[in-house]
Amino acid sequence: MSGIFEYNGGSIVGMKGKNCIAMACDRRFGQQMSTITTNYQKVFKIQDNILLALSGLNTDIHTFYALMEKEINLYNLKENRKMKPTTFANLVASALYERRFGPFFVTPIVAGLENGKPILATYDSIGCKSDLDDFQVGGTGGNYIYGACEAFFKPDMNPEELEEVIGQSLVSGCDRDALSGWGGVVYVLTEQKLTVKILKTKQT
Amino acid sequence: MIDFDPSSFGLAHTYQKEDKDEINTLALPSAPQVIYKTLNGPTQVNGGNKLNNFKHGTTTLGFVFKEGILLAVDSRASMGSFLSSEQVRKVIEINEYLLGTMAGGAADCQYWLAYLANHCRTYELKNGSKLSVAAASKFLQGILIGYRNSGLSMGCMIAGTDTTGQHLYYIDNDGMRLKGDIFSVGSGSTYAYGVLDNHYRYEMSLNEAVELGIRAIYHATHRDTASGGVVRVYHIHQNGWTKVHDGIDVVDLHYQFAQQKGLVGDGDEAKQRLF
Numbered sequence: 001m002s003g004i005f006e007y008n009g010g011s012i013v014g015m016k017g018k019n020c021i022a023m024a025c026d027r028r029f030g031q032q033m034s035t036i037t038t039n040y041q042k043v044f045k046i047q048d049n050i051l052l053a054l055s056g057l058n059t060d061i062h063t064f065y066a067l068m069e070k071e072i073n074l075y076n077l078k079e080n081r082k083m084k085p086t087t088f089a090n091l092v093a094s095a096l097y098e099r100r101f102g103p104f105f106v107t108p109i110v111a112g113l114e115n116g117k118p119i120l121a122t123y124d125s126i127g128c129k130s131d132l133d134d135f136q137v138g139g140t141g142g143n144y145i146y147g148a149c150e151a152f153f154k155p156d157m158n159p160e161e162l163e164e165v166i167g168q169s170l171v172s173g174c175d176r177d178a179l180s181g182w183g184g185v186v187y188v189l190t191e192q193k194l195t196v197k198i199l200k201t202k203q204t
Numbered sequence: 205m206i207d208f209d210p211s212s213f214g215l216a217h218t219y220q221k222e223d224k225d226e227i228n229t230l231a232l233p234s235a236p237q238v239i240y241k242t243l244n245g246p247t248q249v250n251g252g253n254k255l256n257n258f259k260h261g262t263t264t265l266g267f268v269f270k271e272g273i274l275l276a277v278d279s280r281a282s283m284g285s286f287l288s289s290e291q292v293r294k295v296i297e298i299n300e301y302l303l304g305t306m307a308g309g310a311a312d313c314q315y316w317l318a319y320l321a322n323h324c325r326t327y328e329l330k331n332g333s334k335l336s337v338a339a340a341s342k343f344l345q346g347i348l349i350g351y352r353n354s355g356l357s358m359g360c361m362i363a364g365t366d367t368t369g370q371h372l373y374y375i376d377n378d379g380m381r382l383k384g385d386i387f388s389v390g391s392g393s394t395y396a397y398g399v400l401d402n403h404y405r406y407e408m409s410l411n412e413a414v415e416l417g418i419r420a421i422y423h424a425t426h427r428d429t430a431s432g433g434v435v436r437v438y439h440i441h442q443n444g445w446t447k448v449h450d451g452i453d454v455v456d457l458h459y460q461f462a463q464q465k466g467l468v469g470d471g472d473e474a475k476q477r478l479f
Contacts, residue, residue, distance in 0.1 A: 027471060038471025039471055041477055185478060
């Protein structure tokens, strides 16, 4: 369990559906093998139609989120309009590359709805953007969640199905990872609303 | 580096380079090595270099009380941060009157406890009486001392009953053998000790002891990532041992205990911000 990305642990996953997107994260905040709290926030609402999920070193999760919150607030004030999800996705990539030689130890996932069309982008810790996939994972439990996603995912699901599938994938994946789990939250974003659901998971 | 006077150690001779033709009684080290011994890790020389040792990712506990001995263990096996199994059996049934708990290398524990079982049976046949717990644990200690420094990883408890009563011993791969009333071994042992030390009384009834063992393991599984799965509980009494619980899911225990306190148990009692 050495490695700066494994110090706090945690997993995130994002999925696209039909005119909707979903994000899910676990809630553990730990220090190596010890669990400190079980209610740490890892998914942030940047704007009404943009969600940012972060996994990795918790201090950088918080700092990077604060940086993005600042950027979007300044953008709103300067341009007097909302930021498009594709623009924000690019912003995240630039912000990460700005710290190319002293990076934030985070792996973000950005999800949003642009004119009803779902956007999902994922990055490595220095800003390589990848936005062509239907689902993406991040964090220490990522690889296990991939397996569950491949099994359960199908394209163009409606919000209820998507919520079910992403929740199951997160829970199954985190159950195999010692450093993730201790609760789960699922966020489903449609044109009309954002639904936030707390999952009842293993607390062990 | 601490300076000391060699003569104060009562040594007959100290090794000098030019003395290599003479017979030396003892070679003196240039600086004393500081050796840390912990109950749930290998002997670390000069402070060691890791705070957490994943070879002992587990929680096992045992304690002596008026009705005998209670053993409680978790059932998780992890390889680094990957959970390889949630259904491992960490109490090894050596024979009808001896039990061993497993912590550290599963292969090492399984093999040497089976070897011990063989030895106990041979003794019984040759001598017409059962091997005492003290002797069985001593035999195992002897084996482990022989394999010292060869990389065996075992932190096990031997508990059993013989003509003198029920006894609990802790044995580890360094060759340590301790007789005691309360032991907890593994990465989650610190959490288990907190609960155990708080409520332990020798005069507990069997039900109270089982409840305490379950609770202590549950608390360790909640906080320690390398412990989890199910709780298995064994009771050792004058007629041998009984399996009290074969596997209580700690997830169920979590929500049960939370409900008893009037909480939901989702870890979010403070209702933190969600987005």
